[in-house]
Amino acid sequence: MLTRLLISNYQRFFKQINFVNREQFCRNHCNTMSKTALILAANGSEEMELVITGDVLRRAGIDVTIAGLEGSGPINCSRKVVIVPDKALTDVSSSEFDIVILPGGLGGAEAFASSSAVGELLRKQEAAGRWIGAICAAPIALKSHGIALKKRLTSWPGKESELIDSYAYQQERVVVDGKLITSRSPGTAFEFALAIIEQLLNKEKADEVGKPMLVNL
Amino acid sequence: MLTRLLISNYQRFFKQINFVNREQFCRNHCNTMSKTALILAANGSEEMELVITGDVLRRAGIDVTIAGLEGSGPINCSRKVVIVPDKALTDVSSSEFDIVILPGGLGGAEAFASSSAVGELLRKQEAAGRWIGAICAAPIALKSHGIALKKRLTSWPGKESELIDSYAYQQERVVVDGKLITSRSPGTAFEFALAIIEQLLNKEKADEVGKPMLVNL
Numbered sequence: 001m002l003t004r005l006l007i008s009n010y011q012r013f014f015k016q017i018n019f020v021n022r023e024q025f026c027r028n029h030c031n032t033m034s035k036t037a038l039i040l041a042a043n044g045s046e047e048m049e050l051v052i053t054g055d056v057l058r059r060a061g062i063d064v065t066i067a068g069l070e071g072s073g074p075i076n077c078s079r080k081v082v083i084v085p086d087k088a089l090t091d092v093s094s095s096e097f098d099i100v101i102l103p104g105g106l107g108g109a110e111a112f113a114s115s116s117a118v119g120e121l122l123r124k125q126e127a128a129g130r131w132i133g134a135i136c137a138a139p140i141a142l143k144s145h146g147i148a149l150k151k152r153l154t155s156w157p158g159k160e161s162e163l164i165d166s167y168a169y170q171q172e173r174v175v176v177d178g179k180l181i182t183s184r185s186p187g188t189a190f191e192f193a194l195a196i197i198e199q200l201l202n203k204e205k206a207d208e209v210g211k212p213m214l215v216n217l
Numbered sequence: 218m219l220t221r222l223l224i225s226n227y228q229r230f231f232k233q234i235n236f237v238n239r240e241q242f243c244r245n246h247c248n249t250m251s252k253t254a255l256i257l258a259a260n261g262s263e264e265m266e267l268v269i270t271g272d273v274l275r276r277a278g279i280d281v282t283i284a285g286l287e288g289s290g291p292i293n294c295s296r297k298v299v300i301v302p303d304k305a306l307t308d309v310s311s312s313e314f315d316i317v318i319l320p321g322g323l324g325g326a327e328a329f330a331s332s333s334a335v336g337e338l339l340r341k342q343e344a345a346g347r348w349i350g351a352i353c354a355a356p357i358a359l360k361s362h363g364i365a366l367k368k369r370l371t372s373w374p375g376k377e378s379e380l381i382d383s384y385a386y387q388q389e390r391v392v393v394d395g396k397l398i399t400s401r402s403p404g405t406a407f408e409f410a411l412a413i414i415e416q417l418l419n420k421e422k423a424d425e426v427g428k429p430m431l432v433n434l
Binding site for chain 2: 046047048051052054055056058059066074077078079080081082083084086173184185186187188190191210212213214215216217
């Protein structure tokens with residue numbers, strides 16, 4: 001008797017949700033919960049670009065893993081902030097992520113560029129048609145591993161000369177081309193993170209996250 | 218003979234530096250090296266506000282110490298980024314800093330508000346006529362410890378109702394009143410950090426740091 005009452009209430013509840021509401025619910029919740037992001041981190045990574053991206057994506061409900069290139073121990077970032085990654089890169093190398101993100105910072109970007117593990121991860125990501133993001137100096141690692149060649153891309157202005165022959169170089173603050181999202185510097189990191197949310201989820205979610213943070217767009 | 222030649226060249230060099238150049242040199246170098254900032258951190262602190270402030274101030278040459286309220290161990294920030302502070306607050310309680318800065322994040326701000334050590338630190342800072350900075354939810358800790366009462370101040374909009382009776386509440390992105398600098402949210406953290414540089418050093422240094430980061434002002 002109680003079971004039938006519960007089922008009946010349950011059915012009534014779902015009848016009340018029309019298609020628009022269900023779609024909205026899914027866009028806000030179902031969709032959000034299913035997205036995953038891997039952010040790489042290495043000694044010399046730019047802490048603002050790392051932290052802004054991770055924090056803002058988590059505000060959108062994206063499941064973010066910060067993975068240390070050199071292991072799971074503390075990372076000395078470019079301006080001496082010490083960050084402990086969630087995992088070592090070796091712990092997640094067999095996992096799939098909707099997006100793999102490379103923060104800048106010259107030391108970190110050079111470590112990504114010379115790492116065969118990062119090369120393998122990026123090639124697998126590209127071959128599977130999944131997203132790749134890179135900000136500031138990190139696009140040099142894309143070039144080093146032969147990723148997304150000839151695509152429209154931006155970077156820290158100081159790296160333009162290294163990238164201009166291999167890519168359709170842009171000077172916009174955020175550039176999206178296919179499944180590649182790139183950006184320029186710590187001062188564009190909020191826009192980079194919100195663009196990732198817009199691409200992985202939707203514009204409404206990006207606005208929902210961006211507005212309460214009072215981001216100057 | 219050689220000694221006299223060296224002295225003569227030395228004197229000629231210093232005669233060539235006019236007053237304006239020496240003043241500029243001092244503003245860019247001497248002044249910068251002498252400034253110190255203490256940034257408090259606690260479990261629940263907002264990692265973007267903590268990291269943006271620390272990183273940007275370090276770019277200006279300010280000697281920044283991140284001090285953990287609960288000790289020198291790793292801090293679990295509001296969006297699960299783990300940061301290792303430079304020191305425990307107890308290690309620096311007898312030191313003097315040009316500015317003491319409180320990042321937001323509700324959990325962290327509430328910990329600052331209920332900590333007698335933070336209260337003592339802030340009262341000592343205010344009594345000595347030195348700078349205090351607070352962003353987002355952190356101004357509730359100023360109120361809790363009776364700091365800068367009736368001054369012009371801003372905060373995370375959600376905390377306006379708690380502060381409006383004790384302060385001349387403002388809705389600007391950054392507010393400076395006397396030796397108090399306050400701001401609103403992660404999206405205003407770059408402006409907060411650059412305002413601190415402008416007040417502790419000068420506008421030229423703030424521009425020199427802000428422009429290459431491509432901060433959207």
